[in-house]
Amino acid sequence: MKKATIWQEEINQLKEIIQQTPLAHSVKWGMDVYTLEGKNIVGISGFKSYFGLWFYNGVFLSDPKGVLVSAQEGKTKAMRQWRFQSAEEIDEAGIMDYLQEAIQLENEGKRWTPEKSDSLEIPQVLATALEQDAVLLENFESLSPYKRKEYVGYISSPKQEKTRTTRLEKCLPLILDGKGLNDQYK
Numbered sequence: 096m097k098k099a100t101i102w103q104e105e106i107n108q109l110k111e112i113i114q115q116t117p118l119a120h121s122v123k124w125g126m127d128v129y130t131l132e133g134k135n136i137v138g139i140s141g142f143k144s145y146f147g148l149w150f151y152n153g154v155f156l157s158d159p160k161g162v163l164v165s166a167q168e169g170k171t172k173a174m175r176q177w178r179f180q181s182a183e184e185i186d187e188a189g190i191m192d193y194l195q196e197a198i199q200l201e202n203e204g205k206r207w208t209p210e211k212s213d214s215l216e217i218p219q220v221l222a223t224a225l226e227q228d229a230v231l232l233e234n235f236e237s238l239s240p241y242k243r244k245e246y247v248g249y250i251s252s253p254k255q256e257k258t259r260t261t262r263l264e265k266c267l268p269l270i271l272d273g274k275g276l277n278d279q280y281k
Contacts, residue, residue: 102141105182131201147178173207218251220259242275
């Protein structure tokens with residue numbers, strides 16, 4: 096069953112515009128996503144106060160209308176949104192210009208690549224546990240860099256030391272078993 100949205104008519108208008116391009120429709124993460132040769136170009140979704148287009152590599156768009164915003168400043172790196180609050184704001188010609196530029200950038204191979212961070216700042220509570228237990232240290236170091244990063248992020252994110260300690264205690268058996276933090280969900 097498809098969930099109802101207050102923006103259904105407006106979203107359908109955006110779909111009709113996108114269908115004039117060579118982009119292929121798919122549904123990813125529960126929303127409409129349009130791809131070019133399997134690469135995400137643009138998505139459409141509606142929220143309580145707005146509906147919009149998500150350009151996956153929007154950071155590279157020239158944005159002549161100045162309409163693109165970052166979904167979460169400081170967190171979102173490449174994706175940019177064009178938000179609308181009414182059907183009257185839908186500018187078909189402008190949207191087509193942005194879509195054509197996004198397609199051109201994809202054809203040119205212009206794509207955001209995440210920055211690699213070589214250093215992993217281990218929180219003190221985890222560092223102490225690793226220093227005190229050689230088996231724990233060995234198992235932690237045998238995990239993939241991604242899994243180590245998951246643990247470090249999970250343990251270090253709380254503000255209170257008590258919460259960091261509680262999280263460490265939950266993670267110890269997983270690390271000793273050689274499992275990643277989120278392996279149970281895969």
